[in-house]
Amino acid sequence: MGIRCFYIILLTIFLMGCSENEDKLDSVSFSSNECEQNWGICTVYDKGKYKNSGDSTVKIAILDSGINSNLAILKGKIKETYNAINKDSETLDELGHGTMIASIIAAEENPHNVIGVNPNAELYDVQVLNSKGGGQIEDVIDGIHWSIDRKVDIINLSFGFEKDNPKLKEAISLALSNDILVVASAGNTLGLYTHYPATYKGVYSISAIDKDLKRYKLAAKGKIDYVAPGVEIPVYNQKGETIIQSGTSLATAYATGVISILMSKEDSNVDLGLTSKSLGKKDDFGLGLLLIK
Template sequence: MRKLLMIVLVLLMGCTDKNTHLDLTDIECKTNWALCSVFSDKSYQYSFEKKIKIAIVDSGINGDHPELTGLIRKSYNAINPGQKILDSYGHGTAIAGMISAKPNEYIIQGISQSVYLYDVKVLNDKGGGEIEDVVDGIEWSINNNVDIINLSFGFQKDNQALREAILKATTHGIIIVAAAGNNLGLYTDYPAKYEEVISISSISENLKVDPFAGKGKVDYVAPGVKIPILTNGEDKVRYVNGTSFSTAIATGIIANILEQSEKPLSLTDIKEKLNKTSIDLGEKGKDTTYGNGLIQLPNNN
């Protein structure tokens, strides 16, 4: 039954029609609860009339992964410019899969199917990184006119150079989505803490905040507990927790909103749309734990 369902999905996604309709089944929702929690009607129609350019500023992406082939438009190694990108850490590949993986037998359907990925390596093989490399990666993303920058990590302390790079990107109309952090609810990481950045924290399947997730300046929450991800191995899947992954889901939702729109959308426009559809959690109205609530993408049929 599972294989049959996936064949139907693959056939749908392989259609040459301008519009492709995605329907998520109960089995898929059970296997990957995150998908169905953010699609308001368990379905979505991709127009493919335009591609949204997403810079994944992270540990790199394994572009040879079968579920990601053909999605990477450009790459930049900020740590070792000119050298080929290898994602030994696996984090960037997982983030890329959550955003845009093709339909596959592992039920790790990417949130958005109308994207080009811009692979920007700023984290090393242990997941660490220098602010200078992150700033360089953001500058490269600006120069390549991306639509969204996904930052599924953060720093505890503010940094002037980072702030200036973020402001420059937003001045160019780029939407920046960043992780609130996994810091036991003590604070929100930078750059998510900046007002110009959409800050994402994480929740579990029972719609409760992850105890490890950041609190404070939180704009929205998205699924981030027991989330299936693609690994560097073609036939391996594992389950993970963290605001890194909820951030990727939010980025995919925002990419779909941009794809739907016939005109460019500002940060204010995006937030207005998200505020209308998000599910309020916790205290009534915006709060420091759930922000404006569980991010949603309305059915566009």
């Protein structure tokens, strides 16, 4: 247990009169310093207050460039791996993007303040992007089918394609019909269009906002369902370095984390009640900022 967690528990016991044997906190508040360093995590939680996930463990497939599972913040979180490019079980994140996405979703508490939205999530690492960030639709489709076979709860797609593809749409529809939620990046398209598969009906299309709750200047417009933090976000790369990044792909990871917290508290995703704060035009912000309350 980290030093911070230890003192939070002591303080909670003192203030709330908790019993000595109670070791699970319902909530803790992030400090102003933490919120200044990582505005995103404090924004998606109601008034910067962390609320533990529910009893159900949520299985999240991250289709991306792979994940460095050797990093301490991700130790033990990745349950299974699949390389859809090489058709084997070995993934290697040379790009760093997949590890960044995983750190937003599920990083353990660490001194660098890269705090995962849901550290209790189970991750399924599906490599569909190469070292340059490129990917074939056929590999993405294969990764989706692999994820369906593993009966994951959420598929996170922090990338997209400019053009529609019937086979991709069919794979997405199959995932949705298997009660798998699909969360996809709307794209950094300068507001010209929304990427696929985010455009598809039933897929959560996510755009990005900055700390002032303004639209990210490169973000897509059009079919937007929700927005999440995505500008100047602290993340871990594949080398274990803390870097600051921006983009709708990061916002997608935040959205997946928020949705996974809500799913862990519900009996099924059918009655999943998403809470959002309206921010403006639907083409820019959709239903608004996703929140955990």
